[in-house]
Amino acid sequence: MADTPLLELEDVTAEYGPFRALFGVSLTIHPGDAMALLGSNGAGKTTVARVASGLVDAATGAVRVDGVTMTREPTYRFAQAGIAHAPEGRSVFATFTVEENLVLYFRRSLGRKNVPAALDEAYTLFPRLGERRRQVAGTLSGGEQRMLSLARVLVEKPRLLIADELSLGLAPIIVDEVYETLTSIRSSGAALLIVEQHVQHALELCDHVALLDHGTIAWTGPSAEAADVVVDHLFETGSSS
Amino acid sequence: MTLALIGEDFVRALLQGTPPGTVYALIGLGFVLTYKTSGVFNLAFGAQAYISAAMFFKARQEWGWGIVPAVVLSVFVIAPAIGLTLERLIFRNLRTASAVSKLVIAIGLSVALPALFELIADYKPVAGRTPTGIVPDGSSVFYDPTGVYPFSRDELAQIIVAGVGVILLGAMFRFTSMGLAMRGVVESPRMTELAGIPADRVSALAWAISSIFAGMAGVLIAPRLNTLISNDFFTLMVLAMAAAAVGRLVSLPGAFFGGMGLGWFIAVFNTYLPRWADDHTWLEPFKDNLTPSLPFVVLFGILVFWPAIRRAVDAADPLSGVDPPPPALAATTRHPLLTLQTRIFGVCFLGLVGWLGFTQADVRWIALLSTATVLSIIYLSITVITGFAGQISLCQGAFAAIGAFTVFQLVDRYDMSALTAALIGAAIAAVVGAIVALPVLKLGGVWLAIATLAFAFFFDAVIVKFSWVGGGESALFSGTQVPRPVIGPFDFGESDRAFLALAVIVLVIVSVAVIQLREGTIGQSLRALRSSEVAAESIGISPARARIVAFAVSAFIAGLGGAFLAMLEGDVNYPKNFSPVAAMFWLVLVVSLSARTVEGAIQAGAAFALFSPVILEGSFLEWLPYFNEDNLPGIFPISAKWRFVLFGLTAIQFARHPEGMLEFGKRRATQKRNDRYYARDAERAAAPEAAT
């Protein structure tokens, strides 16, 4: 089963106009893997996540999903291949209501007749969203908007779930909830790619770690060994900057 | 008896107002549909409607087709084909662009599309050939259920289509995934793609649907017009904007009832105003002037007094962080050496032009150069309001006209010096600018454009007609003459060359002032306000003050330029120079060249003044030894319509480089050399280090 990786980045470089953000990044995620992407501010974590979901095209190198080359394919092909990405910040349609936001996603990924069940599930996961289902998403509080964009990917149960700055803006009590759900999603066989500022949380959930530094992979390995490396590494960069 | 009479009049007014109301509703629905599904406030809607109507007309009357094939061709083939072409070539690239860029393109298309169509389809409007509708005997069979007002078949067809349209389109948004997906693509194409929905296909479909609707509306509306010409469609469209505003550009039922309401309101108003005017004589002058401008008054009122519109925010794409930053102005990233070269080149070039202008040029060339200079002054007003403050004002023509009319009136009445009068005119324009800015301060993006357009048309329909502005009836015979100034020994009326020199001096002063303003605190505040009002306020910037200043300065410059244009031509020439449509053309020109730099405005002025005589009339050939005025090749003068072909190409190019084509060209032209200089600097910097 582990032979064809679900997602493979091979020697990927990525650019924003003239600025190069990634220099030859290679990553492999097999079905069922959970990988944490760590690295300091501006290291390129978000960019890796964007390349993995097709939002940013790899300038050179290859991106493969299930062994099929998808380099520079449009983003929706990635989504249709089962990769769900909750981008950093507030990624909701601000003029839609809460429910419309969810429906737009669920209709495509789960089919029209499964939408009500999925909505129920989302509202059980985040009761606050249920209370506000008719509220315009742009007026939700920051954390509520985060819940909304996470609800989408958590309920959808994609094959690969990418979450950027997972716990950003969420109250501790909600973060617990999210991690519980992620654990159960993991145990049902989905793969995860998590960017998280709370290193501790991330290490507990994930079994692999990739450490980014200035657009390159500085270290990859199992999370058990990661703790020391991460601490060392961060101290290095911390003192140099 | 009287009560019954009033009641019957009222009912009749309502019924009378229904057919025009339906037309407004159809157009309003079109606006809302396009805005909702593609994020464009589609001022080219009238043009699209016109093309389908003309196609239908041609198929029916010239080719003798039946109704059904003619409808299929004009509404279901031509209309979506145009929509899809526009989407593919232009609007797809503009999906995440600013409201300014989209609106500017739409304005440009509203002029270019009809011209292109007439060129390609060889269609010529012929006076008095009234179009027929889509139902047989549409205009000759009447139904009169109430006994008060008979409806023609055409009118009933309009009512039915508008009603069915609201219901069907409403159902599309409410019950299908497609409606949601379309709105999603408008807000953030990338987020929609993350949901697994192909954004390109959705927006293509959206354009196809909204274009079909535009075509349908055109074919339905056509029988109301005596002659099928594109300007009438444009005017109708502007009238119907109030309907779209009632729907806040997002609500289909809102637009429908807004349109009907507008029709009813106007009909009722027209029924009763003459009666009141009989009783109260002071209403008399308003009776004639107010009626044609009612829709604009209504529109302006809605925009200013309806809080829901003020709260309507353009939602920003949450994934805009994926885009690389827009390129900085070429001038700001330039290597000092390159800057020096550019300056030397600029000085030489201007010197050469100046020398040619003052020694070699004949009367015709001096006139052209003067026009270019004066227009550049006016265009600088757009640089301030659109380039710096990022706001679209479509009433620059009115501000310029205020300057021009002031000179006319003051000289005419008080024999004042023309230059003093020009400054007073500019000051009056500034005050009017500030007053116009006050109520619309909170409006952003598209809404400001609509409000200023309403003001421009109001000015056009009402203010200009007053004798203390446009000269009233006496101006019909003698024109609105404006003399040139006399300062001490210089009589600028005597010498065109001297006037050109004066205009150049004014242009230089205004340019320097504009640059100072951009670099100063106010310019920087405007820049901050453009992207985040709350953040700007939270560091102490007063948005109201900054915007009022921007409007006032811009109006001042426009007024000054307008006064000079009038002096140059010896007459205000309001319809030709300052009409709302002319002013829209200015905006398109300046923004598509480069709205953010002073050079951009000057180049736009030169382009506007010189393009037509030099290129279209082939004058450039006269510079060659062989040719002279009489033996130019037969293709000259090129039909003015071809310039719209050129415009089409420009628009496509602009869509790729919304910073303005000149700006883009400049950057590309100098990029290589710039990079080389910087690289050399880096080498030099590295060399001594290596040595030590």
Add this chain to the structure above:
Amino acid sequence: MTAVLESEVITKTFSGIQALSDVSIRVDAGERVGLIGPNGAGKTTFFNCLLGILAPDSGTVQFQGRDISSYPVHKRARAGIGRTFQRIELFSDTSVREHLLIAERVHNGTGAFWKDLIGLGRPRRDEIDRCDDVLDLLGLLDLADEPIEALSLGQGRLVEVGRALMTEPTLLLLDEPSSGLDRDETTALATTLRAVQAEKGFAILLVEHDVELVADFTERLYVLDFGSLIAEGPTASTLAMPAVRHAYLGNLEVSDG
């Protein structure tokens, strides 16, 4: 201690949603106060009411002994309230340094029109130096000429803090400044803020979900839940209250800062 800020019984409802009810808080000069609460408790709304971005339904805001409830936003900012935004609000099309420069000049200059016209509105050397000092303090000097769109989330946060500092506030409202920063960067930010604060003596009101930062950085806490204050007091003891744990902390272990 003199109160820099006192809000009295501020209430705000949004079409049926009670976002704030009778919130009264007090911040003394030079104090570091935390405002925490679950998502949607009303913290950002409260900030918006303090600064006038939203008009509260009732209640007053006293700043340095003056009632500023009727001031527009920019006047409150000039009176000495600086803030950062939960959702980053930066000026596009400007570089990092220009960001701070704009703030500096708006703060200094009278913004008189005639001054601008004759060129007195341009940044002076000393203004540029002051900006660079702040950039240096925040570790942003390397990025000074970067266009703002090229920054990552965390870098953008720091620019916002810098921009607020340029206006020399008496009270700094920080809305989740650490989101987007990792542990070390958060610590670095806290250290920087402490240092600047020691120098300038302004007060800080901090909204945060990073409980470690709150525990470490603030002296006093207010806790909001569903728009009402449910607890207040010294940081450590407030965090230990069962009500706070129940509404906000969940299972989180809080180590004493």
